[in-house]
Amino acid sequence: MVERLLSADFPGAQELRLQIDDAQVVGRWGTGSVSVDLRVSGDAPASPVSSGVAPVEATVVDESGALVGEIILWTQSGLLSGLEYAWYGDEPPRRLPEVKRIVLAG
Structure with a gap:
């Protein structure tokens, strides 16, 4: 999912892409x-x-x-730190959406 979001082109996206392999869900x-909260380890x-x-x-x-x-x-501080699913409606989602359901603007 993070890869899908970072397929968008914006200043700083390349550095964030390089963090994906070192990112872990920590809570x-x-x-x-x-x-979820994310933590990037490594260099x-x-x-x-x-x-x-x-x-x-x-x-x-x-x-x-x-x-x-x-x-x-x-x-x-320039590192991946969280992934939030803000849903519209009364019932919270039980899981993150499928990547194919994510539409990037632009």
């Missing part, structure tokens, strides 16, 4: 949450992306093409 955001270069939300717009659509959420990639 969930809460009981039952599908959003991959830091990205010039500011801490916070990476500049990539990724929406999630269902089988009929209806918008059901978005995926947000978080960074801290």
